[in-house]
Amino acid sequence: MTATIVPPATTTETAPARRAVRPIPTARLVRIELRKMFDTRSGFWMLVSIGVLSLVATGAVILFAPDDAVTYDSFATAIGFPMSVILPMIAILAVTSEWSQRSGLTTFTLVPHRGRVIGAKAIASVIVGLGSMAIAFAVGAVGNLAGSALAGVDTVWDVSLSTAPQIVLGNLVGMAIGFTLGVVLRASAAAIVGYFVVSLVMPGILVLLAQVRSWFEDLQPWIDWNYTQVELFEGATNTGEEWAMLGSTTMIWIVVPLVIGLLTLRRSEVK
Amino acid sequence: MITVDSLTRTYAGFTAVDNVSFTARSGRVTGFLGPNGAGKSTTMRVMVGLTTATSGSATIDGVRFADLPNPGLEVGVLLDASAQHAGRTGREILTLASDTMGLPRARVDEMIELVSLTPTEAGRRVRNYSLGMRQRLGIATALLGDPRVLILDEPANGLDPAGIRWMRDLLTGFAGRGGTVLLSSHLLHEIEVIADDLVVIGNGKIVASGTKEDLLAAAGTLARSASPRDLAHALEQAGIPSTLAGDGSVRTDADPAQVGAVALAAGIALTELRSAEGAGLEDMFLSLTADTQREGVAA
Numbered sequence: 001m002t003a004t005i006v007p008p009a010t011t012t013e014t015a016p017a018r019r020a021v022r023p024i025p026t027a028r029l030v031r032i033e034l035r036k037m038f039d040t041r042s043g044f045w046m047l048v049s050i051g052v053l054s055l056v057a058t059g060a061v062i063l064f065a066p067d068d069a070v071t072y073d074s075f076a077t078a079i080g081f082p083m084s085v086i087l088p089m090i091a092i093l094a095v096t097s098e099w100s101q102r103s104g105l106t107t108f109t110l111v112p113h114r115g116r117v118i119g120a121k122a123i124a125s126v127i128v129g130l131g132s133m134a135i136a137f138a139v140g141a142v143g144n145l146a147g148s149a150l151a152g153v154d155t156v157w158d159v160s161l162s163t164a165p166q167i168v169l170g171n172l173v174g175m176a177i178g179f180t181l182g183v184v185l186r187a188s189a190a191a192i193v194g195y196f197v198v199s200l201v202m203p204g205i206l207v208l209l210a211q212v213r214s215w216f217e218d219l220q221p222w223i224d225w226n227y228t229q230v231e232l233f234e235g236a237t238n239t240g241e242e243w244a245m246l247g248s249t250t251m252i253w254i255v256v257p258l259v260i261g262l263l264t265l266r267r268s269e270v271k
Numbered sequence: 272m273i274t275v276d277s278l279t280r281t282y283a284g285f286t287a288v289d290n291v292s293f294t295a296r297s298g299r300v301t302g303f304l305g306p307n308g309a310g311k312s313t314t315m316r317v318m319v320g321l322t323t324a325t326s327g328s329a330t331i332d333g334v335r336f337a338d339l340p341n342p343g344l345e346v347g348v349l350l351d352a353s354a355q356h357a358g359r360t361g362r363e364i365l366t367l368a369s370d371t372m373g374l375p376r377a378r379v380d381e382m383i384e385l386v387s388l389t390p391t392e393a394g395r396r397v398r399n400y401s402l403g404m405r406q407r408l409g410i411a412t413a414l415l416g417d418p419r420v421l422i423l424d425e426p427a428n429g430l431d432p433a434g435i436r437w438m439r440d441l442l443t444g445f446a447g448r449g450g451t452v453l454l455s456s457h458l459l460h461e462i463e464v465i466a467d468d469l470v471v472i473g474n475g476k477i478v479a480s481g482t483k484e485d486l487l488a489a490a491g492t493l494a495r496s497a498s499p500r501d502l503a504h505a506l507e508q509a510g511i512p513s514t515l516a517g518d519g520s521v522r523t524d525a526d527p528a529q530v531g532a533v534a535l536a537a538g539i540a541l542t543e544l545r546s547a548e549g550a551g552l553e554d555m556f557l558s559l560t561a562d563t564q565r566e567g568v569a570a
């Protein structure tokens with residue numbers, strides 16, 4: 001067996017000189033994380049479905065909405081709903097796939113600073129969120145023009161310039177909740193289930209609790225992130241108190257768990 | 272050069288790596304051996320920062336892995352060929368790694384060619400890859416940044432015979448150019464052919480380390496004669512402990528010259544006398560790790 005070694009021709013080359021190595025810039029990490037969100041089949045279809053569902057929602061409003069409801073707000077709401085479900089999923093998978101698909105072994109070896117990688121994922125998620133919202137508003141605008149022309153009614157632009165940023169913020173809150181669950185749970189299935197629990201199951205329980213226990217009624221808006229998110233979607237977060245409520249739910253559901261999750265994530269073992 | 276210094280990693284009440292120290296020198300291939308669960312992979316994961324050490328340190332040319340500005344350009348790592356997103360194509364995985372390191376895209380095609388994946392295979396999703404193909408992709412990822420150090424956990428797993436030969440030449444060439452290779456494997460014959468130095472670990476502790484020649488020489492001498500019992504007796508008379516193996520050979524820790532002299536003095540005709548290297552690494556490995564083997568192999 002030892003006789004079979006063929007010395008490679010390259011052995012005579014000199015030792016590779018030590019190169020001056022520069023740190024990896026953050027912008028590059030963000031670009032790579034963006035690419036990773038959409039270079040798999042699931043990621044690709046997630047992206048496609050944002051576009052397709054926007055068109056389907058627009059078509060549905062044109063077809064089924066009564067004439068007096070053919071307004072920009074109807075389109076924005078119809079498009080916003082699928083968006084508010086898909087965007088958090090994208091944020092979740094951006095984080096959890098590193099663990100569930102085990103690609104983190106390579107990712108965190110090439111960039112041995114997990115905080116930087118997670119930060120890049122957060123920035124990439126915000127970019128995707130803003131981009132998707134821009135698409136949604138644009139598709140909705142075209143739908144509104146086409147819909148009102150087809151229905152023969154005046155085109156109604158009833159989403160004010162103060163409401164639109166709130167809708168965007170509401171979606172970013174949803175993405176942040178998903179992102180946080182991803183960081184804390186680090187498993188795709190668990191985080192997705194977790195997201196539906198905190199976004200669909202939990203609000204119902206909190207509302208019920210507020211109905212049967214009067215002391216909780218005043219407390220609910222400070223604790224129920226879903227409540228404050230819906231306020232944003234409706235553009236109804238206007239007073240200082242309402243912003244404080246949003247701050248409170250953000251602190252409880254995003255900031256605190258995210259910090260704890262990041263601390264454990266940085267020390268956890270990547271297997 | 273990789274330096275591991277008093278490295279310890281404990282899990283709730285269980286010590287996976289226990290005060291391990293060794294050096295993988297540049298210009299040499301260091302084989303890292305040990306039974307399943309001995310702590311090889313944990314040690315390698317600590318080296319690249321995927322697992323934190325409970326105490327002790329591991330450095331690459333004196334620098335902690337996490338302090339390397341762009342590790343991919345300095346250390347090529349393959350810890351688990353299956354740890355890839357199954358939904359990405361091989362080419363995409365290499366492109367992501369190459370972009371992270373800031374390399375030109377042309378490097379991706381060079382690597383695909385180097386590890387003998389066809390362009391069609393590179394375009395398929397990793398979910399459809401065989402273990403050998405994943406292994407080739409992992410080696411391509413490790414070599415992408417033209418590093419000076421390679422840390423490879425079981426790289427020969429799943430490779431076909433031609434692939435194993437190719438890998439052997441690749442690693443020997445890499446070390447020949449002054450690179451450092453740390454390689455774990457259960458394919459002892461492979462390690463025996465390729466490694467210059469050996470580190471053997473059992474139950475989280477180093478049980479032997481040194482150059483291959485030294486360690487295998489320590490495995491002693493094998494001798495045969497028409498009457499093995501007489502030979503064993505003569506050795507005992509001369510104060511050399513020996514064991515009579517089932518196949519009629521006599522094994523001892525003494526060197527061959529001593530055994531020959533004893534046989535000559537006792538008038539015993541030897542039919543075979545050599546250092547026990549031939550049976551070599553496997554015997555050495557089993558005897559060194561006998562206490563830690565699951566099967567309780569008596570070597």
